[in-house]
Amino acid sequence: MKRYLVCLFLLFCCFFVYGQSGQEQRSRWIFAFYGDDSSEDFKWSIAGNSNGQNPNVLSEVIWTKLKGLGMGLDVELNIWSHIYFKGSYHKAFIRSGSATDHDYAADDRTQVTYSAFLKSNEGHRLRYAATLAYAVRLHEMLDVIPYAGYANNSQSLSLKNFEEEKGGRELNSTYQSKWNGPVVGLDMELARTRRINLNAGFSYQQLNYTGLADWNLIDAFNHPLSFKHIAKGFETQVLLRLNFSINSRCSIYLRGEHRYAETGNGIDQLFLADGRERESQFNGAVRKIKAIGAGVVFSLK
Template sequence: MPSIAWNQEKLDWNIAGDENGKNPNVLSELKWRKLRGPELGISSVVTLSPEVEAMVSISHFYITQGIVNDSDYASDNRTGKTADFDFKADRGHATSARAEIYYSIRKTEKFCLAAHTGYFGRYQTLYMLDGEQPLVVGKELKSTYKPRWHGIILGLNTAYHVDQWHVWMGISGLYFPRYSANANWNLQEEFNHPISFTHKAKGMGWEAYLQLQRQVAKAIYPFLQVGYTGLTTRTGTDQLFKTDGTSLTTQLNDVNSSSFRIGLGARIQF
């Protein structure tokens, strides 16, 4: 099943001033918004038995539009703002991969309810770039933030078909994904490079999708699909590395990520 989609994503994170989540409770906050661009994907399903199927899928998202805001605070609850910058984020990419097993709980001639479980991974590269005016005259802002999500998928999928029409609806709970990220703040001379700081946390999330297919030939089913994914973390750690060899650990308060996509594709049946 090859497909092409238009995707829009956002991601934000914030840290506290110390390991206990204080001084202040929000020290720095980054928000990537309106990350848009095309997404190419392909998936394959193999029938193992009348009740069991295996699926493998991979997709790649090319970021062509986007903005990012960088804000710092001196006091609790995002007061005493000490910095507030808007930058471009119209570069970057994300790759998603998953492998799953589907088991049919109930199956009739027109309806199927299946449970599925498997493993997923999502690997992003986000940029923070100069706008019309450079942040530092004579230097180019080209900082990167690279999030990584991976974990177990659990969910349900329903399928219904009548005549040449097929409808798939599904929801997945992503339980206990691991989150990690590393960043390269290229203009911060006191920070280490290429890894200026790292993030680690545990999280959770969910995904829902709808796919509508119509049979146009014996083995060809063009389809329209829409999907939404939401991921979030609990508190974690932020570890900053300096050029003098020292490091500083503070609390990562949370990370929030979401994605909405709409696209077209075709199922080719062998």
């Protein structure tokens, strides 16, 4: 992370020195509204004790193809000279997906003691970010925009049976997570013609991860907080956007996005109904998101 920040700072200095002359002022305000269709895979596991043993994977939950529609807003505001505030907000609503829940008695996922195939068709994903950026025109057809700031991601996921059980309690477990921390990135805008331009962006984020679960059918667990996960990790994002100008103030665009996040080992805190607490090793979480969408951009000089 430190090396990445140093490299970004050096690039920033170079852009500041060489990008001043001849640069045309970008729009003072830029608003981009969009909708997208996304799919997510997410998983985590815990060990049997705090040393990561007995067994090395005690329980593992895997969510796959969590699909749903979302909507977002990106904003740029020129604060002073070439310095911009960049803000973004996005929320997606999960409408379909599945999950598996497995428990093991021996190392390396052997001796299965519990196995369930479940549905996960409710919940949402939320992301918002606030950053400061420096816009530089390196060429009449190329703008480069390094930025740094803070971003927050959250998930709200569900676990339910595919078929409702009559006469008994229904499975309605939940898992909520937060991924937040500082983010740095680089956007590049390439104008192919006066009407068409391509925006490519990459970002890297250091994460503090927290997961909160309510396993509603296990009476031995406390409710609504059955267990908690704490860890540190990172996220990378690649974003491509193809813009088609309608006039000087409005354009439409297509966008494609890929995110990858993972954490290292952390702490699993189990809260029991009798008030006792137990700790074991959180083996980490992995998250992959891909999305495609379309939107409209409004610019004000």
